[in-house]
Amino acid sequence: MEKNIHTIISPVMGTFYRSSSPDALPLVEPGQSVKPEDVVCMIESMKIFTEIRCGQTGVVKKILVKNEEPVMKNQALMEIALGEK
Amino acid sequence: MTFKKILVANRGEIALRIIRTCREMGIRTVAVYSDADMDSLPVKQADEAVHIGPALSRRSYLNQDAVIAAARETRSDAVHPGYGFLSESASFAQACQDSGFAFIGPSARTIARAGDKSAARQTLMALGIPVIPGSDDVIATPAAACDAADQVGYPVILKAAGGGGGRGMRIARNRQDLLAAFSVASAEAGAAFGNPALYLEKYIEKPRHIEIQILGDQFGNYVHLGERECSIQMRYQKLIEEAPSSFVDEALREQLGSTAIRIARAFDYTNAGTMEFLVDKDKNHYFMEVNARVQVEHPVTELITGLDIVRKQIDIAAGKKLGLVQADILLNGWAMECRINASDPTDNFMPSPGEITSVIFPGGHGVRLDTHIHDRYMVTPFYDSLIGKLCVWAPDRLQAVRRMKRALDEFEITGIATTIDFYKKVFETKQFQDGNIDTHFLEQMDNF
Numbered sequence: 001m002e003k004n005i006h007t008i009i010s011p012v013m014g015t016f017y018r019s020s021s022p023d024a025l026p027l028v029e030p031g032q033s034v035k036p037e038d039v040v041c042m043i044e045s046m047k048i049f050t051e052i053r054c055g056q057t058g059v060v061k062k063i064l065v066k067n068e069e070p071v072m073k074n075q076a077l078m079e080i081a082l083g084e085k
Numbered sequence: 086m087t088f089k090k091i092l093v094a095n096r097g098e099i100a101l102r103i104i105r106t107c108r109e110m111g112i113r114t115v116a117v118y119s120d121a122d123m124d125s126l127p128v129k130q131a132d133e134a135v136h137i138g139p140a141l142s143r144r145s146y147l148n149q150d151a152v153i154a155a156a157r158e159t160r161s162d163a164v165h166p167g168y169g170f171l172s173e174s175a176s177f178a179q180a181c182q183d184s185g186f187a188f189i190g191p192s193a194r195t196i197a198r199a200g201d202k203s204a205a206r207q208t209l210m211a212l213g214i215p216v217i218p219g220s221d222d223v224i225a226t227p228a229a230a231c232d233a234a235d236q237v238g239y240p241v242i243l244k245a246a247g248g249g250g251g252r253g254m255r256i257a258r259n260r261q262d263l264l265a266a267f268s269v270a271s272a273e274a275g276a277a278f279g280n281p282a283l284y285l286e287k288y289i290e291k292p293r294h295i296e297i298q299i300l301g302d303q304f305g306n307y308v309h310l311g312e313r314e315c316s317i318q319m320r321y322q323k324l325i326e327e328a329p330s331s332f333v334d335e336a337l338r339e340q341l342g343s344t345a346i347r348i349a350r351a352f353d354y355t356n357a358g359t360m361e362f363l364v365d366k367d368k369n370h371y372f373m374e375v376n377a378r379v380q381v382e383h384p385v386t387e388l389i390t391g392l393d394i395v396r397k398q399i400d401i402a403a404g405k406k407l408g409l410v411q412a413d414i415l416l417n418g419w420a421m422e423c424r425i426n427a428s429d430p431t432d433n434f435m436p437s438p439g440e441i442t443s444v445i446f447p448g449g450h451g452v453r454l455d456t457h458i459h460d461r462y463m464v465t466p467f468y469d470s471l472i473g474k475l476c477v478w479a480p481d482r483l484q485a486v487r488r489m490k491r492a493l494d495e496f497e498i499t500g501i502a503t504t505i506d507f508y509k510k511v512f513e514t515k516q517f518q519d520g521n522i523d524t525h526f527l528e529q530m531d532n533f
Binding site for chain 1: 140141143427428435436438439466467468469470
């Protein structure tokens with residue numbers, strides 16, 4: 001059965017972070033269940049940190065960007081397989 | 086001592102600003118740069134340039150070892166840190182000194198003492214310098230809150246000990262208010278931060294952010310250069326500054342100036358520095374913090390005093406005497422600054438990095454523009470959003486307002502969103518034109 005995929009995109013050009021601070025664990029790992037309000041990554045642009053929320057219920061399928069990599073506005077960051085695990 | 090070569094440990098407009106003064110003084114300059122700033126104007130204008138790492142600040146402009154190595158490699162005599170980055174790092178100031186370079190700023194010890202905010206508050210309270218009165222400890226019960234409020238005087242504000250952002254925050258104007266507010270604020274704080282603890286502070290009505298620029302040499306000589314009014318802020322970020330302040334009369338200026346110098350003496354402060362105060366509607370003032378560096382908004386003070394603050398910083402660090410007494414400091418006319426940021430006022434001031442496709446600069450009589458941007462300049466997302474400072478000088482405030490409006494109209498940046506159009510609206514409001522401002526001005530502007 002084909003799964004629906006939700007793609008999370010960056011709202012702004014900046015730097016992609018998988019955790020909320022340099023010493024913290026990644027906010028999510030592939031295979032993890034996520035809810036709409038969950039923060040899945042952070043984007044830093046011009047010293048302002050934006051929390052990126054999942055927006056959907058599902059499972060983290062793929063993280064498309066490496067930690068601390070630059071991202072463009074509207075660039076795909078993560079894929080979420082929709083639905084309960 | 087005379088410096089022959091200064092390394093500028095910064096980027097953007099402030100790096101350019103420092104290089105300009107060095108060139109006028111006949112001092113050679115070294116720029117340091119990250120991958121993102123390879124083609125920047127400071128790199129072009131400096132006599133030498135050293136690459137210190139990748140775009141991320143943590144790996145370049147905040148990398149103390151890389152900056153010290155660049156200073157050593159280029160045989161620099163001194164390091165100017167600008168603002169932000171390493172400018173208020175006591176360990177960096179110490180590292181410069183240990184490596185044999187003069188740090189153009191206060192001593193490491195002064196930076197550390199002034200930077201420890203609660204210790205600084207205790208030091209200054211002991212000297213009788215007013216700070217915002219408040220409870221020293223967390224308030225556990227409504228009765229304890231009332232006792233604390235009786236001490237500091239109403240109105241008071243309850244704040245959550247566990248976090249900020251307005252949650253757990255309540256203003257109370259009398260005992261009855263306070264009793265009602267306590268349980269609500271405590272519950273809100275508990276829900277928001279998992280910690281119901283509250284503390285209490287005097288609530289300052291219609292506060293203005295007013296700061297005093299000081300200069301001090303290594304021989305205990307101090308002058309103040311008058312005040313800057315910085316009440317036009319968004320989320321604690323200053324956007325428009327002016328000097329003098331229309332709210333400050335000669336008596337208050339003298340009072341704030343002498344208090345600022347007492348604070349400087351308390352910290353053995355040398356070099357240029359700023360003492361920040363909140364001033365309430367009745368002109369009571371409360372110390373907030375020391376900014377142990379040159380500030381973004383220093384040009385407005387330069388414009389009304391005729392002094393080059395960066396030049397003074399360099400001379401002081403080289404061990405020269407101040408050569409000024411308070412009577413030499415004459416404030417002339419009115420200056421204003423608009424911080425041109427790469428952010429989008431129509432989208433909640435979201436950062437707006439990108440390529441500037443074209444730019445037309447304002448100019449003419451009484452206009453000063455400090456900027457590192459140019460046609461086809463790439464505003465990267467790696468550093469803060471300040472891309473320029475538009476300043477004007479005029480004989481009085483009304484003429485300064487008119488000149489700024491004219492200069493903003495001339496200024497055109499295409500390719501990215503900026504704050505230019507937003508400032509045009511601010512300058513159109515009667516409240517701003519009348520100087521009727523406080524730190525809540527921008528939150529309330531839509532109602533004007």
